[in-house]
Amino acid sequence: MKKDSKKLDKIGQLGPFFELDKRRQKAVILLFEDELTDEEIAKNVQRRRSTLDNWKNDDKFKAAQEQYKKLVVKKDFESKALRELVNLLNAKSEMVRLQTAITILKMSGMMSDNSTPELDKAKVRKANAEADIARWRADKLTGKNKSDDSTVLVDDIGDVEDE
Incomplete structure (x- = not known):
């Protein structure tokens, strides 16, 4: 497991990812990192490839993959994206400034997607x-x-x- 993954586990331990056993959690992480083949991931978690395939078809495992992806994206990119949006509020284009303001308001919950x-x-x-x-x-x-x-x-x- 990578160093970042260990930090991520401490963010919030609720939801499908944290309900999985350690082997399945490690499989979710390795699948997300997309550096190994499925065969290598199965070996890494000491299971057969067919077991990994079964996990990948399990609804709870799929939900855990989604949760892990959101946690990683939020942790690694949310603040950078928000800083970039703040910078775009000073863009030359009025349309860019308007879209940026709308995006920030939506992110803050002050405006809905259909608003x-x-x-x-x-x-x-x-x-x-x-x-x-x-x-x-x-x-x-x-x-x-x-x-x-x-x-x-x-x-x-x-x-x-x-x-």
């Missing part, structure tokens, strides 16, 4: 309009909408009946 600034503004306008309609309906029920100078709201979304 754009325009869509977010439209959602806020819709929420405000719905709040206005709800307030008007409540006022109508309590009789606060009876004055002659009241504003008439047209609701083409729902089915409000006039009294």
